[in-house]
Amino acid sequence: MGSGMAEVLKAIPPPDAKPHVVMVSGKGGVGKTTVSIMLGLVLAERGDTLVESLDQAKHLLEYLSLSEVNREFKVFGRLSAMQFDTGVGVSKLGREYVWLMQRIMPGLKVLNAESVLDMVRNAPGLEEEVYLREVLRLYSYDRYDYIVVDTPPTGLTLRILNLPRLYKFWVERLISLRERIVSLRYVIARSLGQGDEVLDDPVLYKLKEIGERYAVLERELLSPNRTTFVLVSTPEPLPVYEAEKTTEFLKSLGSKPGIIVANRIIPEDIASKLGVREIQERALSKLRKLDCRRPCAMVEIPMVDSVPSSLDSVKGLLSKARIDLYS
Amino acid sequence: MPAAAIKTLARTLVEILAGIASEALKTFKHMMVGHAVDSLQLELDELENAFATMVFGSLAGMPLxxxxxxxxxxxxxxxxxxxxxxxxxxxxxxxxxxxxxxx
Structure with missing residues (x-):
């Protein structure tokens, strides 16, 4: 067992292509933001690093005293941070749609453009779409060597990770249908003695472009050289259960976590007094057995007197973390 | 031909023609109604199809x-x-x- 968070770098390969994305995931309240900042501090020793929080609880703003969302701030040395806010992206997408509807139906302008916008803003799936676009943007954001993503709670994160696969499924089927439409248009045009301009179908081009984009994203998400998944859990049954479920999900996608973090471990003597020692031991044992890619880092962070809530308090945790590397 | 016979013949002819015209009108009416119903039926089929697609599309392998x-x-x-x-x-x-x- 090594001491100090810097050891964890051994489980994160040097960036194959910029940036290497580190996805920090876990149940709400287990300390994802704290761990993201810790990893950010360590990675900033190796290269330019951005910690970006997609979690709408927005703890990062408070932690690092960031004055606004959707803007990068230099935090410390080569470390920058940004809190992503979905509201702006959701409104932008909604406005694009309403603008198009208004072009097609001018009456909408005087009728209910605002209520249509409101409906689109709240439509199921739009928020995930905005998250996905941000993840796409991050993978091509080569200003940084490393980007640490503090993800939303597990359920939403898993849906976002599943989206590229879902998009690929849809795009493939839509392409096949569209190709039939285009060939039918071509046959009709030729029969009427018209030219073959109908073969230039912008929808088909767009579909192929979208399909390629999500195929690339899926490959990048699953490539150990581009992505490292970090699972954070406290040594309690429910967060550990979620970590197990996330590991299973990653496996179904063809990936594995590279770092497991057990956060807020209560010292044994206190755990005994509180009567939670056995529960904690069982939880830790389960976390250590999670199917992890090699080399895998098991990070154990002890419970501290006060809840970390600033950059300095997170820095203080770095030397307290203990690392076990499996190769 | 006596005038009475001619009158009877004319009446019979008028009756026959009126019968034919009436039948033709009935057929025409029937056709018009049938055509209107066909249009309505087409509209109904489209509406039922649209409704079923919206409600059951995802169950029939057509997720949104x-x-x-x-x-x-x-x-x-x-x-x-x-x-x-x-x-x-x-x-x-x-x-x-x-x-x-x-x-």
């Missing part, structure tokens, strides 16, 4: 396209989108009414 994908394709499908909306308007705007309940 992700909203983001639809939004990204929409600028390239302006003509098709306009046609679709026109078609829905023709069918008494049922789909638009359905889609506008939240608006």
């Amino acid at each position: 396209v992700p909203l983001g994908l639809a939004l990204e394709l929409s600028p390239h499908m302006e003509v098709e989108l306009a046609k679709m909306l026109e078609r829905h308007a023709k069918y008494r705007d049922a789909i638009s009414e359905y889609a506008a309940f939240g608006g």
